Amino acid sequence: MRIEHLAIWVKDLERMRRFYETYFRAKAGEKYLNPKKKFQSYFLSFDDGCRLELMHKPEIPENQNDTETQYVGIIHFAIATGSEDQVNYLTETLRNDGFTIAGEPRRTGDGYYESVVLDPEGNRIEITV
Numbered sequence: 001m002r003i004e005h006l007a008i009w010v011k012d013l014e015r016m017r018r019f020y021e022t023y024f025r026a027k028a029g030e031k032y033l034n035p036k037k038k039f040q041s042y043f044l045s046f047d048d049g050c051r052l053e054l055m056h057k058p059e060i061p062e063n064q065n066d067t068e069t070q071y072v073g074i075i076h077f078a079i080a081t082g083s084e085d086q087v088n089y090l091t092e093t094l095r096n097d098g099f100t101i102a103g104e105p106r107r108t109g110d111g112y113y114e115s116v117v118l119d120p121e122g123n124r125i126e127i128t129v
Contacts, residue, residue, distance in 0.1 A: 003050040017044070029042060
């Protein structure tokens with residue numbers, strides 16, 4: 001078995017699509033629209049692994065989680081870049097473009113090399129090898 005996709009409710013569907021396409025080489029499928037339910041989404045594919053579904057519906061309330069405090073439930077997902085140099089490069093690119101770096105590049109106690117960035121809507125992404 002494998003994880004087929006993860007989904008995130010978003011406020012600004014197009015901005016979030018562009019973010020993942022620009023920085024993580026995601027490829028968006030066709031936009032799905034359900035006018036009756038006021039629902040729209042994109043499935044984003046990466047070079048390998050599971051897909052990411054970005055979903056928007058106007059009446060979905062704001063997330064009550066704080067990006068600094070961690071709560072029970074899904075807290076992040078990781079995107080592998082292929083090398084430590086790429087982790088460093090992508091982290092600096094995101095920093096220079098004004099995104100919040102929530103964790104500087106480092107080697108973790110369990111051997112991962114990673115950084116943590118917040119996407120435009122505050123979702124935590126681990127950038128790893």
